[in-house]
Amino acid sequence: MPKMENEKIVIGVAGMPGAGKSVVRQIVKEMDYPVVVMGDVIRLEAKKRKLRPTPENLGMIMLELRKEKGPTVVANRCIAKIEKPNKDVVVVDGIRSLDEVQTFRRRFPKFVLMSIHSSPRTRFERLIRRRRSDDPTGWDAFLERDQRELSVGLGNTIATADYMVVNDGTRTQFMRRIRGALRDMIAKWEK
Amino acid sequence: MPKMENEKIVIGVAGMPGAGKSVVRQIVKEMDYPVVVMGDVIRLEAKKRKLRPTPENLGMIMLELRKEKGPTVVANRCIAKIEKPNKDVVVVDGIRSLDEVQTFRRRFPKFVLMSIHSSPRTRFERLIRRRRSDDPTGWDAFLERDQRELSVGLGNTIATADYMVVNDGTRTQFMRRIRGALRDMIAKWEK
Numbered sequence: 140m141p142k143m144e145n146e147k148i149v150i151g152v153a154g155m156p157g158a159g160k161s162v163v164r165q166i167v168k169e170m171d172y173p174v175v176v177m178g179d180v181i182r183l184e185a186k187k188r189k190l191r192p193t194p195e196n197l198g199m200i201m202l203e204l205r206k207e208k209g210p211t212v213v214a215n216r217c218i219a220k221i222e223k224p225n226k227d228v229v230v231v232d233g234i235r236s237l238d239e240v241q242t243f244r245r246r247f248p249k250f251v252l253m254s255i256h257s258s259p260r261t262r263f264e265r266l267i268r269r270r271r272s273d274d275p276t277g278w279d280a281f282l283e284r285d286q287r288e289l290s291v292g293l294g295n296t297i298a299t300a301d302y303m304v305v306n307d308g309t310r311t312q313f314m315r316r317i318r319g320a321l322r323d324m325i326a327k328w329e330k
Numbered sequence: 331m332p333k334m335e336n337e338k339i340v341i342g343v344a345g346m347p348g349a350g351k352s353v354v355r356q357i358v359k360e361m362d363y364p365v366v367v368m369g370d371v372i373r374l375e376a377k378k379r380k381l382r383p384t385p386e387n388l389g390m391i392m393l394e395l396r397k398e399k400g401p402t403v404v405a406n407r408c409i410a411k412i413e414k415p416n417k418d419v420v421v422v423d424g425i426r427s428l429d430e431v432q433t434f435r436r437r438f439p440k441f442v443l444m445s446i447h448s449s450p451r452t453r454f455e456r457l458i459r460r461r462r463s464d465d466p467t468g469w470d471a472f473l474e475r476d477q478r479e480l481s482v483g484l485g486n487t488i489a490t491a492d493y494m495v496v497n498d499g500t501r502t503q504f505m506r507r508i509r510g511a512l513r514d515m516i517a518k519w520e521k
Binding site for chain 1: 346445447449450451476480483484485486487488489490491492493494496498
């Protein structure tokens, strides 16, 4: 079966906190494609280490795990989850570095990287409204979290994406852009 | 006069090689705003050091100058050029790091950062067609140049831009997007 697995179209999604990745996940689910969330590896690790999923804990684990097991540890733990579903297209949410991109490209030749962009101001306002357990509460905490994400290579990943979808208008507009981008990516590999 | 100077709207432009920064420069000139090209600092330094402006030489100087004089050396050398023209709006092309962004933000409170994005494949094809003295000739040289640009922090700069303009369609489409983004940025500061 490995040959079959490698024929899968794997769409990686990268974006700074609050850029709109959760909207992408929602659309992908509507389109009936499975989503592998890389952050779940970190959340599971928090559970194993009996730590609460606070922003500080998750951020710390994200960095520590990479330091302990190398920059591709999270990507490697996702490969089986990508291979498992019997689907032609799988979406991987939360790519953070070019090492991870390389890991996926090697395993899945039909890998394509999509980035989501919103301005820092917009992301901050969105995170304040959302307030998930790992979302920051003030501008300084926001910048700190941005810095932590950039420190593992997220900026380089975003800057060299195959697709860039901008989330600076309405939610409806963004949803339309995402649907268009996904269809476009899939059509390119299918032809 | 320093107070007057600080009232200027300064629009910084960041983008990976081949993303479309030269099109931005062209449009900015049409709109009659002065453009300060940060890469000119490197080209001038090459002249001073009596080195030809090959990709390798310019890349090396770009890195060496930062190592010798600090990460804001190029930004600092541009400040006088930004302050000089008697214009309300000045565009600074070729921002490469968050240190540079911070330098400009401190000096010009009305600073706004715009990033330009194209996929690596598109950028490569564009550079091959263009072939300026510092443009790479093959895919490996292209990746090496990308890596050099990312190593000083260009990825982080792009990922945290206030505006992201995508250059993945026709030239006309891109020109329209750039004009719209510039007008939008200027209108926001002017109100």
